[in-house]
Amino acid sequence: MKPDRNPAVDLVRAAALIGIAVVNLPFMALPSQALLTLPEAWPDRLAVQGTELLFQAKFFLLFSFVFGWGLEIQSLQARRAGASFARRYSRRLGMLALFGILHALLVFTGDILLLYAVLGLIAWALKGASVRGLLGMAMALVPVAAACLAVIVVVLADAPLPPDHPGLGGSYVETVLARWRDWPPVFVFLVLFQGHLALAAFLVGMAAARTGFFEEGNAAAARLARAVPFLLAAGLIVNLVYVGAGRSEALPVAMAGLASLALGGPLLAAAYLGLILRVARTVRMPAFVVVAGRNTLTCYVLQGVLAGLVLGGYGLGLFGDLGQMTILALSVAIALLSMALVAAWAQRFGQGPLEWLLRRVTLA
Structure with a gap:
């Protein structure tokens, strides 16, 4: 295994940044009630269903x-340096959890950093498993994720409509208070919606690192490349089931539709990974994309900060005024702008400010 300087890794991270922005921004741009039903205008409906099909x-x-x-890479680097990986990683997860709490309250309620810190502890505990064991546990988590997604449908069917509060449309203080009130149920939702699949992906990533997945000529990467057409076809079919049935008024149909995402999500994610590896081998990407891929923590947080300045009542005040197609275009623009700004900073100072702080704490 080689240290994390492979541009393919950075390209995967950069692509993930854009996709995450596309999924997250509607939750910052619209009241919660507007997210529960499909919009009437066909461009906005297309944007919603396209996001659900290809991004969510x-x-x-x-x-x-x-x-x-x-x-796994950090564990290898700690061994090479003769340092304690346990101490380094515990400090890293603690700092990541702190970032997550602050991010959830000050920037975006749907923060994933705290969830990643919690799941990182579980992955750390499972680190001793073999490659086969890691992959087996990851596969076993898929039906668990499907069951949790079905439970979400049942819970939401009986839950009252969320209260109508200013959200990002109010002052910054009102926004923070709304986040404080909304964060606990949102965090529980995130655990049920993506916690199990995220942990499964953690375990697959750990197994991939042990087999040198990103190294030139890796057999597993070659098999993935050959499987891309099948993964795309199967993933699109399963995700069409999710899009078509996930909003059904018939409870069993809606449960099956949302549960199908536990399979459809990983299928398309694997296809995207294969496609990104192919692009990394054949296309020379702009330097700012690669640099941003090495500073994803700052990019992720900056996305929310920029969105708040555009949408919030303390900024341009566009909360609730934009259609879904406009939000889709805005999300891509914000993702690219955040990547360009962070890349410019990192090229001047060596790395993003949050990466610098996280590294300082990790290495003590």
Whole structure:
């Protein structure tokens, strides 16, 4: 295994940043009631269903995969340095959890950093398993994720509509108070919606690192490349079931539709991974994309900060005023802008500010 300087890894991270922004931004741009039903205008409906089909529960899996891969790389680097990986990693997860709490309250309620810190502890505990064991546990988590997704449908069917509060449309203080009130149920939702699949991706990433997945000529990467057409076809079919049935008023149909995402998400995420590896081998990407892929923590947080400045009542005040197609375009623009800004910073100072702080704490 080689240290994390492979541009393919950075490209996977960069692609994940854009996909995560596409999924997250509607939750910052619209009241919660507006997210529960499909919009009437066909461009907005197309944007919603296109996001559900191609983005939702796919790109966070790529991010999770690389997170697990990084766990193994960090362990190797600690051994090479003669340092205690346990101490380094515990400090890293503690700092990540602190970032997550602050991010959830000050920037975006749907934060994943705290969840990653918690799942990182579980992955750490399972680190002693073999490659076959890691992959077996990951596969076993897929039906568990499907069951949790079905439970979400049942819970939401009986839950009252969320209260209508200012959200990002209010002042910054009102926004923080709304996040404080909303965060506990949102965090529980995130655990049920993506926790099990994220942990599965962690474990697959750990197994991939042990087999040199990102190295030139790796057999597993070659098999993935050959399987891309099948993965794309199967993933699109399963995700069409999710899009078509997930909003059904018939409870059993809606349960089956959302549960299908536990299979459809990983299928398309694997296909995307194979496609990204092919692009990394054949296309020279702009330097800012690669640099941003090495500083994803700062990019991720900056996405929410920029979105708040555009949407919030303390900024341009566009909360609730944009259609879904406009939000889709805005999310891509914000993702690219955050990547360009962080890349410029990192090229000047060596790394993003949050990466610098996380590294300082990790290495003590």
